[in-house]
Each structure stands twice: as structure tokens, then as C-alpha cells.
Amino acid sequence: MSAAQPSPRFPIARLLRDILPYAGLIAVLLFFSLSSDFFFNLRNFERLVTDSATLMLVAFGMTLVILLGEIDLSVGAVVSLLAVILAQIMGAGLPWPLAVLVILLLGTAIGMANGIITVLGDIPSFIVTLGMMAIATGLSFVFTGAISVAILSEPFLVLFYDARFLGLPVPLWITAVAFAVAIFYLTRTVAGRQLYAVGANPAAARLSGVPVRRRKITVFAIMGFLVAAAAILSAARLGSGAPASVPALTLDAIAAVIIGGASLFGGRASLVRTLMGAALIAALNNGMVLMNINIDAQYIVKGVIILVAVVLERLASGARP
Amino acid sequence: MTLRRANLADYGLVLAVILVIGALMLISPAFRDPSNLIGIGRQVAILGIAAAAMTFVILAGEIDLSVGAVASAAAVVTALALAAGYGAWAIPIGLLVGAGFGLLNGLLVVYIAVPSFIATLVSFFIAQGVALTLTGGQTILFDADWFRALFATGDFLGSRAAFWWLVAVALVLWWLLARTRFGSNTYALGGDAESAAMLGLPVGRLRIAIFTMTGALMGIVGMILIARIGNARADGAIGLEFDAIAAAVIGGTRLGGGYGSMPRTMLGVLLIGVLNNGLAIMNVDFNTQQVIKGALVVGVVLIDRWVRGKGAMG
Amino acid sequence: GTAEALELTPEQASDIGSRGLTFGFLTNNQSDDFSRTLVAGAEAYAEELGVELLVSNADFDANTQLSQFDALVQRGVDGIFLTAVDAGSIGQAVRRANQADIPVFIVGGAPARGEVISVMNAASYQGSYDATAAMMEAIGAPNAQVAILGIPFALQTIRDREKGVLDAVGAAGGQIISLQSDFSQDRLLELATNVIQANPDLAGIVATWSLAVNAATEAVEQSGRDIPIAGYDSEVPGYMQFHSGDTNIVALSGQQAALQGRAALQGLSQATLGAELCEEIITPNLLVTADNYQEMWEVQYPGTTPPWEN
Amino acid sequence: MRLDLTHITKRFPGVLALDGARFDLRAGEVHALMGENGAGKSTLMKIVSGLFPPDAGEIRLDGSVVRFATPAEAKAAGIHTVFQELTILPNRTIVENLLIGREPTRAGGLWLDKAAMRGEAQAILDRLGIALDAGRLAATLSSGQRQMVEIARACAQNPRVLILDEPTSSLGRAEEELLFDLVRRLREDGVAIVYITHRMSEVFALSDRITVLRDGRFVMAAETAEVDRPALIRAMVGREVAEDRHGLDPDTLPVALEARGLSRGRAVRGADLTLHTGEVLGIAGLMGAGRTELARLIAGIDRPDAGEMRLFGEPYAPGDIRQALARGVAYVSEDRKGLGLVLPLSVADNIALPSLDTLATKGIVPPRRIVAFARDWMDRLGVKAASGSVAVETLSGGNQQKVALAKWLAIRPRVILLDEPTRGVDVGAKAEIYALIRQLTEDGTAILAISSELPELLQISDRIAVIAHGKVAGVVSAADATEERLLDLAFSEDQAA
Ligand SMILES: Nc1ncnc2c1ncn2[C@@H]1O[C@H](COP(=O)(O)OP(=O)(O)OP(=O)(O)O)[C@@H](O)[C@H]1O
């Protein structure tokens, strides 16, 4: 299942092995490119990545959470809540840099709360974050009177969506940096490497001197931070803070991680593959629009494509779930 | 750590649920009205059946995201069959649709080795697509009082048929789980799939059976759904999967498998039902309800956990 | 202005047809009758005109809708019509459409920013006011206790509908004793049942969206009590209720979705031809009652056979 | 009954586990299957048990070729196996574990007969002389007890072929005797028994014939009577292995750890210990005597209800395992699968896990450093694996044990608690580990070694403390200790109770 195969002797073989896991995504991209002349062009890809920044950030966090054998169902609701609060405090005249800072702190705090209750209460994070989801959703409606709050600060809107740096959109940079940092954390830091053990066998990890509880709380805090970042990008993109603005986000993020070959019950997950999973989902949503498929059939097509992609990917990487 | 300990542990959840019910009874006269309390029984019928099935799936170490969409699809097909005058044949047809999707899930998981999360996500999409295509987004009306009476509206021993369906399904699944080989194999499978295979248990067949059974039960759910309201819609039961998983987990079923029980799941269902009913009757608005429910659910599970003490999660 | 003002002359129509245009058509969801009728109306008319229509649905996810919108802009369609998940959250994309000067025509409130050729609105407030007023009249008695059954949605039209109800009830000297909302028909049935259960003096129920109407009628029927109902959205179940001759529904306010769908393409076409549209286009609602349901069907669902005839 | 395996070949990614191996088995014999760690013994038996098919070769049952696609089919053919890695389901009771798949039912299979289940299970335990309450949750059993349950399950299904893959690896002497009687009885009844072990004494005490595998190939088969110990070892390891014996007088050495009146629950009831630097203190005792529990207290995994400890003179009361580690106390668990290793993780990550902090500079560890570090320790203990990056779960049992050891030796502890340190380790490797332990003592490490294998204790220990009923029943210096003496103490009655 998760046995890391010994690396093949021949470079070609190794190359193949490294590419094959992405057969699924590649297949989907080919499919859309062939079936729509509008899909395969750089601008569209750039837009695709920029627009999926929110999903990507959340999916990265979700990868760590799921790696630990935990889950966070509150992300979608919290993104909306934070976006709403962001819009409101900016509306109340708080300069945007401060507002952004407040949101990042608040998000981290919420994530940490999830972690602390899960760990100290020793109850499933499924329940804790389920509760958090309901609470966040409720609050986002209560705060706004169920009407979205417009964001007027142009500099904010520009900086976090349209602005480019070295020719690439800022959201893309933020995603890239988050990805790089997360990779570094997982592969090169003590805390990060310990996560695999914690997820695969908490008892053994504890006996190996890994501070299991602290690690879990940290990861939930990181998740919270990324959710906040996602909320900021989403708010800038939508130009508003709207309650229940992203009902699809949570499931999409979890799906991205699982499509990326992670085990829903911990111990196995990969950021790179999550990235692929998220890209696959984004490509699906984007490609569908361009392809003029009957709106009812779209669901079926989506399902079948995911299946095909995953099966290809599994066969290719020889992994048995 | 023997049975007595386990029973004792169960009282944690009972206690917590009783606390909630008690509180609501004190606050709201309308809530403590007997006919309302009886009403809760039928109001949780659909959730209850779905949660019972989901408990099986989770105990086996799997997950099923398709139940809501499958129930909807089954509901639509049944309604169309009734409208087209198939009469009693509509029932087996609906069951087959549900079981069919369940079987699909099972086959994908066992033979193509796709994780159940994805397999059932796929059939979720397919089922939803099918339902939408069949209805074209319209509300399907049908006219079959016998059907509605049989699955929902009919009165029997002072309660509605829907409630008795829940009772029947819950009892059967409890029996399957706690009193048959099928059940103990399910626990074994969820506890440690590898060992279960080494012990020569028919893990593949077991998984397929569980998913198919769940699908068939979603057929029944679909029928109760349309029997209650008298029409069918493509989105009739969307989101059910989520509440079902929640109820099971609130009941202490361990995601990942091997630990949990039918009575406890039913307590989880009862809690959700009571909260929905009580808060609505007290005319708490939807969003405030969410906040309260969120907090209470976590609170209840904390109490349960605390009473059960350390290592009780097996 | 009204939808009629958008009608194309035969010349204009053939002109449009000759241009091989592609319009994007985004709905906030695809499972409710309104969206379907809207799409059906648009698709039918697209056939007639000879323009390609790209239809997508956002399943009530504002983020998704924005992506879909951007994808359309990216593809460079000739015009976009949308029923916004949240008008306040689509502005950024509308701006980008403006930059690519793609005309945008929106239903349900102007976007927070960006230029749209026009905003099409059903008469949400007036519609629900009229239906409610009819119900209050049927009840007759003063300070009647009324319950609202709604949907917990961040949509302007929903707020307008609720306001319409409040005002109409207030005007008739009644009082709102409960406001419950949910997304699912089944839960709404429970809510309605609970409200009836809990309020022996309940005099009327106003349902502010289609599923709530179904739920309310069913709940009242099951309760065996005789509680008048007013509703927003008249759909097949509602019509069949009227047709049955025995119903508690006093009046339903029906949106002219088909008309809106048609008007959508006409508006975009007009814009393509360089015409100026007036800022807001109101499509008045139909007040459907037991007396007029037969005519109303034809108006609301033109060219379809009424369910009671097959 | 006759079972013939010929030209069996099995390849796993990166390893050729079996290379044309052969093996034959007759009714009424105990056939010992011997070989170094990774020789392919378990793989061969897994193939016979229908866990996976061979890449090549054939299996003949009574002359006719058979192919077992699933364990169920093998069982149907009367082949029952006790696998090396326990398959006990911790979340089920002993009853459910014993009868899984063949529970007695009423009403034509419609209803599990719980009463009958309980009765039958208890009967099985009693018949085999296993003193356990069948209602207990498997999770609460010590690994020795789990292994007895596992054995009971296989034997209770009256097999034609019984495969025992290192059944005694965590059994004490008493249970070992139980098992031997059982095996002999079954042999009388004409059952064919495959017996895999690394304990030489058992082979000669029990087996009629011996087959030896090396690197997946058949090396030799012979009547047990015709081979002697050195010859057997030579066949297995391909070289001589020295088996010396120690016994210095530790009282001259400074005290490393001192425990007084340690107690926890019913398992440990007032144990006193003194452990010197550079000494190996063996811990003997019957299964369930409380040895592991005692070790867990010292290692800071559990907190004692009563009693106190001193470490190098300082008061020592670890609040949790990290504090114990910080003070240089390490514990190698007896439960490899559950507590010792993270099976899906790579060998390198497992070895480095407790050392990450020391390997890191400012919390950052270059993967290269981890690989090199692990490589070094793999070499020191001679871990047999395709590379440091393969998952531990793909290693042979003995090699897994070496990884479990390496991981802890790598933190260079001052006091190390070894719980069944050579579980499933082959003679050659054992000698290496013993040497290693010696070397550690020379560096002044204090070692507490729990083992259920008395010869082992006698060989590695300077002194041996015998635990009975959670108390130290006596301490004898290895020099004048004998198995009989130790057993007497182990069985000595509990005065308190
Ligand atoms: N599932 C697997 N995947 C990859 N390699 C495996 C797998 N199982 C066993 N091996 C390899 O096959 C070889 C033989 O393993 P096996 O378990 O049969 O040895 P063994 O004789 O039982 O050793 P021990 O005495 O330590 O149990 C070893 O090199 C092991 O790493």
C-alpha cells in the first residue's frame, strides 16, 4: 500500500515512475484540450490556477490534517465567516493591512481551538469541526443579516487578485509560497517528519517521544492560518464577504487530498499529489463550462472523469489503496 | 473492560441526551406535548435509517458519500414508476435502483481498489446526474395513497408508518450487527482488514454486501421521503450522507472502523432529531439554531467521552 | 422597463442569427423549477434566434460561479446572462467582462461593482405582498397569527419576499408568530408540522419559496386543520392543488421564468446591436388563484401542456 | 496426508524472497523450518496458507496439485496457521477472537449463540490450560497472552496441517511447556505440524525433521536425530557462531537506577530493583507476571500508583516518556507491531524517529542526514532490507525486530529497557545483538533485559531478577543461576495474596 518502492536503477524507469502518478490529471487535461479549443491556452491555465488558489491553500492544510488521521469539516464555513468579518472590519474603517493581520490571527486561533478541543477533549475532530462549521455558518449569517458585505478598498482588491509580481498574479505566488513552505515543513523539519508517524501509529509515535498532542494542535493551527489566507484571497476575488459563499470548498479540499492518494484515516498523504488532485478538480469545473455539456449530464461526466483519473493514477503508480 | 464496562459507558451518551431533552421540556411546553414527542419519531425516520446503514459502512472501515444522492435517485424513479401506473411494482424498482448503486460502490471498492471515499463520490455524482436527467428539475407528482400510507402517513399503534420503518430497520441492522456472523465479520474487517483477510474472512464479499445493503436501504429512504411529502425531486435527500455520518459519529462510531454500536447511533439520531424539533418549536431562527446545535453536539460528545473514560475508543 | 420593451424586430432577429453568436448563461442552481423554466425559455429562444448557448450551474457556490463567469470571459463569449448566487460577489468578474467589453445581463440585484446592461427583477416584494394580502383577506379575522416558512439564503430577493409578507400582514393587522426556514422539502415539512402542532391559534402560513409551499400544503393537510396558505412560486404541485378544487392555498405569486429566459437573450442581443437598455427590467409576477390558474399556466409555462391534461 | 512444495519462487519489489525452495511434510510429524531472518520461511508458509500465490512452483496435497487463492480455501483443506505477526483483533473479546468465522449459531445460523460462544471459548482455553477470562477484551492482553489465544484459535479447529510461525517468540517457559504438550498431542493424532522458531533448544526438544532455508533457497533437510546444534547453525548462517556466557559482579559498579516499592494496579505490586551501570540485569517471570508493566513504569509510559525511583542518585519520577528520554532512559517494546514500529513508514524514518531532535539543527533535518544515519545503524545491526526507503512492514519479522532495536540504540541511552529484545531474531543475529549489548555495557550503559527465553537470560545477564505477581521474587547472579532455580522463583507463591 504505502510501501515506498526502491528507486529503479535506470533513469528512464525513474522518470516514468515519477510521472505516472499524474497520468490521471494529464488524461483529464488532454480530454478537455481535445474536446474544447478554448481550454488549452496559457491564459486559461493561469486563470485556472489563480482561481483555484483558495482551494489549493485549504487543500494543503487539509493534507496535513488528514495525514494525522484527523479531518476538518469547518474550513468552508470558516472561510466565509472570516471573509465576512474582513469585509466588515474594513467597512468599519480599519486599514486593510491591519484587517488582513487580524483575519490571519483569528483564523489561526479558530484552527487552534479545533485542535485543542480535539486533543484535550479526546473526541473525534470530525465532531469538533462539525460543530465549528455549524457555529461559523450561523455566525456569518447573524453578523450580516444574510446579505453579503461589499469590500470597497481598491488597493486590497487589486493586491490580492489582479496585481502581478514578476509577471505572475499574486494569488499564484501566495499559493506557490504556501506550497513550498508546506513541503519544506513536511520533508525537512523534525515536527513535519513526525506527522507521518503520528498519523500512521499514534501509540508508537508517542512511545518514540513524539509530542503527539502538540503536533496535532500545531497542524490545526496551520490549517486555520491557511484557511484565513484562503478567506483573504476569496474575499478579494469575490470583492465581498458573503455568508455561505463556498459550500463546495470543504468537500472539494478533502476530495483533492484523497484523489491525491492519501488515506482518509491517516499516515499517508502527499502535498504534491494533493496539488494534482486540486488541479484536477479545478480543471474539471473549468473545462465543464467551456464544453457545453448538458447541465444534467455534467454531473455524470464529472463522476466518470474522477473515476477514470483515479483508476489511471492508481494503476500507474501501482499503489493499492 | 468486559461487557459490563461497555454498558456502563453507554450511559454517558444516554445521560447527555436526557439532559438535552430535559432542558427542552422545561423550557418549552409545546415541546413536551406528548403528540410532539411522538412526532419526533417519524421526523427522524429518514435520518435514522441512513445513519443505521452508515454505521455498518463506517464500522467496516469504509465511508459512503453517495447515500443522499442515491436515495434521491431511487425516490425519483419510484415516483415516476408510480406516476406511470406500475403500482406495487414501483417498490422493487426503487429498491433495485438503490441496491444497484450500492453494488456499484462495492464493486469499485473491491475490484478496482478505489478508496470508498472516491468510489462513493463518483456514484454520488452519477446518481445526482441520473435523478436530474430523469426529472429535468421538475417536481414529480404521483397519486398513490396506499403507497404513502404504507411508507409514511399511515397510522399504526399511535405512530406513523415512517417511524415503524425506522424501528424495523434499526432492529434488523442491530440484529445483523450484534447477533450474526455477518456482524462480527464486519467488526473484524473494520478492526484490522489485514488480519481479517489472514483469518480467511470473505472480506471482499463482505464489503460488497455492506455497500449493496446500504444502497437498498437508501431505496427505502427514498420511498419514505416521497411518501411523506407526496412528490419527488432530484435533490430530495442531498446532504443526507453528511447528517448520517454525523449521527453515527456522535453515537461514538469510530471513523476508520471497528468500534461502535447500533443503539449508540440511534442515540445520536435521537439527539439530532430532538434538537431540530425543539429549537424549531421554540422558533429559534435557522442561523441561531446552527450555533446552538454546533455547541451542544460538541458538548454532548465531550460528556460521553468523559463518562466513558480513557481508552474506551478501543 | 418591462420585458416587452426588449422584443426584437424580425430584421434584428435575423441580423443576430447571422452573426453566429455565443452567449453564456449561468444559473445559481439547476434543481429548482424557476431555473429550469428560465433555461428552457432561453434555450427555446436561442434555437429560434440561432445563437449558441453555454449553460452552467453553480450549485449555490459563489466561488464556483465566479470561476464559471471568468471561464466564459476567457473564452470571449459575446454576452453573459446570469442569475447570481450573490450579486454582491460577482462584481469583480463583471468588471473583467467590461474590460473585455462583453455585455452582462443579471437577474436579482445589481452587482457591487462593474457595469451591467441591465438588471432583471421579478417583483419579489410586490408579488409576495399581493399573495399574502389575498390570504389575510381570506382569513378576515383581525390580529391573525401568521407563520412564515422560508429559505435561509443570502439573496436579496428572499429578503424582499419576507419584507413583502411582513408589510402585508402588518397592513391587515395580523402578527408573525414564527419564521422558520430550511433548504430541504422534508425538513420544511417537519418545521411546518411543528409550527402547526405548537400553535393552536395559527391562522395562516406564508411560504416564501416553492418547496416551502409544497411542505406547507402537505403539513396542513396532514394536520387535518383548515389553515389558509399563501405562497411565493407557483409550480406544478401548486397548480395541481388548485386543480384538485380542494386546497388551503389561497394565492400563489408566480414568477415568469420563461419570459425572463427569453428576455435574457433579447436583452443581450439588443446590447450587441448597440441599443441602450433601461437600468432595471421588472417582470411582474402572476397572482395565481383557484379562479385563474388555467390561464396563468399558459402565461407562466408557454407552450407546455398543463399537468392536469395528461 | 502428504504436503509437497517444489521449486517455489516468490519475488517482491526489490527482493527475491523465495528462489526455487522446496519443503515436504507428512502426517504425524513435527517438521522444523529453520533459517536466518529473511530466509523466506514465513513467505513460504504464507503461500501454503493461501495469502498470496507463488510466482512459480507447485503445491501438492496428497499428490494432487492444489492452488489456494484465499486463506479460506487453505483452511477448508485443513491447513491452519499461526502467523508470525499476530492477527488478534484488539477491539474484540477473546471469545470473538477465538471463534471468528465459525461462531456457534441458533435458528439455523440466524442467531449467534452468545452463551454457547462464551462456553465453547472458555472450554478451549481451559482445555489448553490457558488461565484467562474469555470475556476479556483482547486489547488488555499482554502480547504473550495474545499469542496463546492465537495458538488456541488455530488448534481448536482440528487442523490436518498446523503451521506455527515462531509461536513461542513471546511465550514464557510455562506457556512453552503448555504448547509443547499440545503439539505432541496433536502429533499423536496424526496432525502434520510445521514449526518455525529461532530457539535451538525447541527444535531439538520437539521436531522430528528439520528443513533449512537460506536466502530463499533450500539448503538441507534431515532427521533431527542426525544433526547437532553447530551443524544446524552452520547450515543456517553459513558460519560458526560463538555462544559464550557472562557473569561479572555488578555490586562493585555504581548504581544507575534504583526502584523502591513500585506499584501500579494489579500488574505491579511493590517491586524493588537496583540496576548498575555497565550491568545487564535480566528480568525473568511467567507471562503476565508484570514485567512489561514494570518496564513501562520505569520508561515513564505509565505513572506508578506508589513507590519511588532514583536515577544516578537523582530522584527520578518521569511525568511522561519524553522526560524519561531526556534523562537517557529508553524502552524497546515487546509489541513490535503495535508500539514498537510504525509499519507503513520506511526503515530509515523508523530508525531516525526518536533521534530527529538530535539530528536536527534548529529543528531542520536534511533527509540526506536521516538516510545516512539510518544506513549506519542498519549496518551495525545487519538489517536485511532492499534499502532504507522500503516500508518496515515489508521486512521479515526478525529484521523488523532489529529495526526496533536500532531505533533505540541510536539515541545512545544511559539506561535501556529491552522487552523481549531478540523476539524472532535468528541465531546469527542474536549473537550480534548479544555482542552489541555487551559493547553497550562496556560503554557504561545500564541494561534491563526482559526475556521469556531463559537460555537467553542466562547468556546475556550478569544478574537475573525474577518477577512473580508483580513483585521481585528474587535476584540471582547469572553465574550460579539455573533454569530450574529461576522457574522455582517464578512459580513462588505470592505472600501478599
Ligand atoms: N510483503 C512483502 N513485500 C516485500 N518484501 C517482502 C514482503 N514480505 C516479505 N518480504 C521479503 O521477503 C524476504 C523473506 O521474508 P520472510 O518473512 O519470509 O523471512 P523469514 O524467513 O520469515 O524471516 P524471519 O525469521 O525474520 O521471520 C525478506 O527479505 C523480506 O524483506
Ligand SMILES: Nc1ncnc2c1ncn2[C@@H]1O[C@H](COP(=O)(O)OP(=O)(O)OP(=O)(O)O)[C@@H](O)[C@H]1O
Ligand atoms: N494494555 C493493557 N491493558 C490492560 N492490562 C494489561 C495490558 N497489558 C498487560 N496487561 C495485564 O497486565 C499484566 C502484566 O502484563 P505484562 O505484559 O506486564 O506481563 P509480562 O510479564 O510482560 O508478560 P508478557 O511477556 O506476556 O507481556 C497481565 O495480566 C496483562 O494481562
Ligand SMILES: [Mg+2]
Ligand atoms: Mg518470518
Ligand SMILES: [Mg+2]
Ligand atoms: Mg512482557
